[in-house]
Amino acid sequence: MHTVKLAVSSVTSNGGAHCNLVIDGQDTGVLYLSKNEKDIMVKLLRDGSLGHDSVVFEFSDTNDEFDYDVFD
Numbered sequence: 001m002h003t004v005k006l007a008v009s010s011v012t013s014n015g016g017a018h019c020n021l022v023i024d025g026q027d028t029g030v031l032y033l034s035k036n037e038k039d040i041m042v043k044l045l046r047d048g049s050l051g052h053d054s055v056v057f058e059f060s061d062t063n064d065e066f067d068y069d070v071f072d
Helices: 035-050
Strands: 002-011 017-023 026-033 055-060
Touching: 002 035, 017 035, 026 035, 035 055
Parallel strands: 002 055
Antiparallel strands: 002 017, 017 026
């Protein structure tokens, strides 16, 4: 089984994203993508992995992470 992960590490004030591309646990480097380019890359990797049983695609975005305190 192979894993491909696109992880947004930060977002610029213009909406650009700094994304780490991790393949099989190895960070292959940072991609500097506009919001549109990021959306295209996520769709391409997600759709491409659907046709392959041996590839899992993961996407994480810093904007998707919330820290909730259930005791507040």
